[in-house]
Amino acid sequence: MLSKLLDPESVAVVGASPKQGSVGYVILENLVTRFGKKVFPINPKYDEVELWGRVIKFYRSISEVPDPVDVVVIATPAPTVPKVLEEAGIKGVKAAVIVSSGFSEAGNTELENWVKAVAKQYGVRVLGPNCIGVYNAYSGFDTVFLPAERAGRPPPGPLALISQSGAVAAAIMDWAARRRLGLGFLVNYGNKADITETELLEGFAADDRVKVITIYIEGFKYPGEARQFLETAKKIAAKKPVVAYKAGRGGAAQRAVKSHTAAMAGSYEMYHGLFQQAGVIEASSVREMFDMAKALAMQPTPRGRRTLVLTDSGGMGIQAVDALEALGLEVPEIPESVAKELKRELLPFAAVANPVDVTGSTTDEHYKIVLDALLPTPLFDMALVVTLMQVPGLTKNLADYLIDAKKYGKPIVVVNFGGSELVQRFEEVLEGNGIPVYPTPDRAAKALWALYKYGEIRKRL
Amino acid sequence: MLSKLLDPESVAVVGASPKQGSVGYVILENLVTRFGKKVFPINPKYDEVELWGRVIKFYRSISEVPDPVDVVVIATPAPTVPKVLEEAGIKGVKAAVIVSSGFSEAGNTELENWVKAVAKQYGVRVLGPNCIGVYNAYSGFDTVFLPAERAGRPPPGPLALISQSGAVAAAIMDWAARRRLGLGFLVNYGNKADITETELLEGFAADDRVKVITIYIEGFKYPGEARQFLETAKKIAAKKPVVAYKAGRGGAAQRAVKSHTAAMAGSYEMYHGLFQQAGVIEASSVREMFDMAKALAMQPTPRGRRTLVLTDSGGMGIQAVDALEALGLEVPEIPESVAKELKRELLPFAAVANPVDVTGSTTDEHYKIVLDALLPTPLFDMALVVTLMQVPGLTKNLADYLIDAKKYGKPIVVVNFGGSELVQRFEEVLEGNGIPVYPTPDRAAKALWALYKYGEIRKRL
Structure with a gap:
């Protein structure tokens, strides 16, 4: 029906x-x-x-x-x-x-x-x-x-x-x-x-x-609904990602929920526990819900939590690491021998740690070199790539290299910040080819977290 | 010099x-x-x-x-x-x-x-x-x-x-x-x-x-710098808001800071304490830093933390209350007698609690009625106004009413979400007249928090 x-x-x-x-x-x-x-x-x-x-x-x-x-x-x-x-x-x-x-x-x-x-x-x-x-x-x-x-x-x-x-x-x-x-x-x-x-x-x-179901909910209304939701969501989440945002958390907010939809907001903890059990990925805002949903629709789930950060801006790389670590994802160091090898092919000032900082003097090719060297190895499960297009050496061809790196079967998300035409066209090409783009490192990190989380959910359910 | x-x-x-x-x-x-x-x-x-x-x-x-x-x-x-x-x-x-x-x-x-x-x-x-x-x-x-x-x-x-x-x-x-x-x-x-x-x-x-100074910092480099910064920032923050974002918080991030700017990232807690003492408002991302800076440049500081939430969407109102409460701001109820009076002038289904939900059937005038009735009273110190322009009865004239409400001398921030031309023009008019606009309730709430926080800092310094 x-x-x-x-x-x-x-x-x-x-x-x-x-x-x-x-x-x-x-x-x-x-x-x-x-x-x-x-x-x-x-x-x-x-x-x-x-x-x-x-x-x-x-x-x-x-x-x-x-x-x-x-x-x-x-x-x-x-x-x-x-x-x-x-x-x-x-x-x-x-x-x-x-x-x-x-x-x-x-x-x-x-x-x-x-x-x-x-x-x-x-x-x-x-x-x-x-x-x-x-x-x-x-x-x-x-x-x-x-x-x-x-x-x-x-x-x-x-x-x-x-x-x-x-x-x-x-x-x-x-x-x-x-x-x-x-x-x-x-x-x-x-x-x-x-x-x-x-x-x-x-x-x-x-x-x-x-491919991905998102839910904006303020509260269940009828007895038994929570149980029904749990049982159904559990079955579905095993096959298709479900992302939910529950509005109405604190005291005044619950009062407002009651007046708005006559829903029993219930304690927020109840919903939080319900989502956990059901394998529903919880977002903390509407925007975050769609940030995560976009990644889940475009990218595979990773095997683990080890994340490569590749950047042309040291500062952005640091922000990405901050965000990834705060979410419990790992940013492991690159083994000395691998770093040494890679360093030869990059600019003399490039930092080959994790983040790999190809620096503001980078060209498109340096991104390709790093992705090809590290993504196929068992060292990393996924990649967060910062592409500040404000630096002089990057062109729209970089998009092709990133899209090509999908062949390694590991999640890739991109951080791109700014407002010029170049930035916007670059984003359109990436998203049109299944690579999600975010304006800030914390949003990109949360998207990777959602992919990791959904991988864990599938294993469990 | x-x-x-x-x-x-x-x-x-x-x-x-x-x-x-x-x-x-x-x-x-x-x-x-x-x-x-x-x-x-x-x-x-x-x-x-x-x-x-x-x-x-x-x-x-x-x-x-x-x-x-x-x-x-x-x-x-x-x-x-x-x-x-x-x-x-x-x-x-x-x-x-x-x-x-x-x-x-x-x-x-x-x-x-x-x-x-x-x-x-x-x-x-x-x-x-x-x-x-x-x-x-x-x-x-x-x-x-x-x-x-x-x-x-x-x-x-x-x-x-x-x-x-x-x-x-x-x-x-x-x-x-x-x-x-x-x-x-x-x-x-x-x-x-x-x-x-x-x-x-x-x-x-x-x-x-x-009017507002923003700082992106990864770490001090030289001995004595932190102390210098503290003493100077303290003097300045008493007169002009300073907002800072410290990148490089966790372990891997600090390693990255060291490689990027040879700065001593130091423990993040050290910077956090330093900002607190200096009266520097701390942001948790670059975007948040500018969200707060925009509000600080446009709006006065509030006398207290009691926030009126005015909305044409019950759901958005709830999200706003969630965000405000999470930040320690208050969303007090409206006294029965005041609510009764106000209810007469609004639509029969409007909810006159806090949030005041003028509903999706609202007109521009209903916003004016609520602002004029509540903002001049001692019940509220500031207002978070949600204006979803997708509802049929709102026009660009609403901007004039919001701008007019600045006369009450209390901070006003607006949440406006969507992408149509109407939404964009409305935002331009508001920001051109000193009312900051944010796409999501959590960002608007954080902006009000920054105003409140800066009011407290000025009192202290």
Whole structure:
């Protein structure tokens, strides 16, 4: 069922509207202009309207739609929702996305219970209410009622996001779009009257296009949910990385969680323990979650924790070592004999320790020499490479050498800091070829840590 | 003397060259095209050369220069430097920037000692050798031998950077230029044969254009330096915020520091204690250093630690509270009576606790209502405002309301996440009017923490 919700062939939009700026207008525009499959606008006030350069036929009700409908998107006022859902049930629709608000989050718990009862009776699974719903970058199925000028749409790619907060999800969308981060799927489940994060997790586990699942969670709502999540996540994490960020940790934050999603924030320690047990990698912020997810989607897991630091800036190398050591990763020294050999091929002032500092007078080739000499050896499990492109001797060809070093089967992440065109193009080429790039050494170190951590999780589960 | 080094009226460049791509070429280009004052290229190989659309006159030696020279930039091979420095001393030049490398960093300690002796004999103060020197965004005095395509030049502004690493400084320049961050001065002192970070600190303390001093340090080199730094920093920090990042903390990192700058990294705890005592605010990364410096340059210090969180996203509000609490700042509840009053003017679903969640259905006016109701009261010392512009009701006018709220004299920082044009323009307006903007709640919280911390430091010193 969830595959239909996340990737439908036909969608009806109840409350679709030709009135610019309305929720029903934005959703209709999303679907008509970008969803490659069947769309049925439902609104008894309209018959045929010309919109976006084509004639759009409106239906009076779902029952009038001639074809089968996979998903109904409901954007009508809260009191009308149970009836609309009933019609959808009678039509045989299997999933509904209720974007309308005015349910339990506004104190109308009875109305929400009514929706639940109807859903149960007709076997319609419900996402929401009070949610922004689903964004599927592959098919263009998109119930997010925010126009693209406000919330950009990210390109297809290996990451999926399950978010308890609609606004956080929308902000992440916009940010991912700007950075061309491949966020292929995004779901916000709002009040969680029916479909839970655990089920969504299963849905993404079953989709081969999803390589890494990210979860933004404030707190579970119902008894037994934590246990369910644990059991499911454990099975999934053995095959696919799951990264989670739990918001609401301290006292005031938990008060805020309660007021925001009526979730039982519970003690933060409970969630921390749960993630540990389930093999879910925990992030300490949204940004860190995507830093780690990007690496997990692009790179293999390392066999151990021994990290080579290769840099053209001594200072950046030191910062990288600081960050790696703070995370419990190792930065072992290079054996004298190996260092001696390598020193002959580098600049006289290059420091062949760990970090290997090829210095600001480096050329692209020196990076290649070091990677070829050290990555294939059993001395190192992975590499953090600092490429400050501000030094005069580096060119975009360096990207080819780094990409070529993927052949050694060991994780490589890159630190690149600055803002010039050269820096940006270099990053695009690397990320387009599966090497994640970070602006600061601590973020790159955390990405390597996530790869190491996931390797450990796989061994354990 | 240091004011002459940082802001000279006339500069001689020994080793200036019309050969594109050479160090002497880039420095000459910087100065001829952007430095508004007198430049004297020194190179016996040339007489008059047409460059950058004008005729450049070269001098055979410093002694031939008809006018007084404030600073000599030396970019000739290391063995020639003592003689050049002597000529400069005879000419009466008071400061030299030696960008040439090949001294103690390459094992040539004797040559460096010779330079020191000459400098002492003639009373020439020396920056370097082996440094990128000075960038002054106000006058365009710029000895950084990296072309602007590689390392962008930031606009004038209230921040100054003292960096032990040349490459880190160049990368920061490039990054600040891209973000239009007002980094008015930058100095890298290389081998530190003469001028130390402590003296540079004094130099920036004396310049009224500098509002916040940032320091990137790997380690002191000479006995007694730590004590000098402590005494000087203490005096300065009472008047002007100083933010420092110490690289090289763990064991492997200290090994790397030693190899990079021959500095005695010493135990990290020593530096941590030193900064504490001196009233220097410590950052845990370069990025954090500038996050804090930006806030310190734009905003007043708060009277206490009680923070109002105002948000249109419950989820972001929770993340903000998490971050604030983790830093020891307070997020007190709003008294019942005040909340009741305020609730009447907001949307029915708005949560008037702390965070105040105006919800995704907010308009610009709701932010104004909350700020006007709560910021002037004695309940709060400062505000963290989350403005996710992805929600439909917010416009760029919100910036005016936030800027207007500066009249309450309490620190305000903004969290804005996403990538659309609207988001970017909104940020530009805010930062142009003294309200710092951060992409994530943890970074904004740390900025408020820095303001609070600096308020405490001023009280103490």
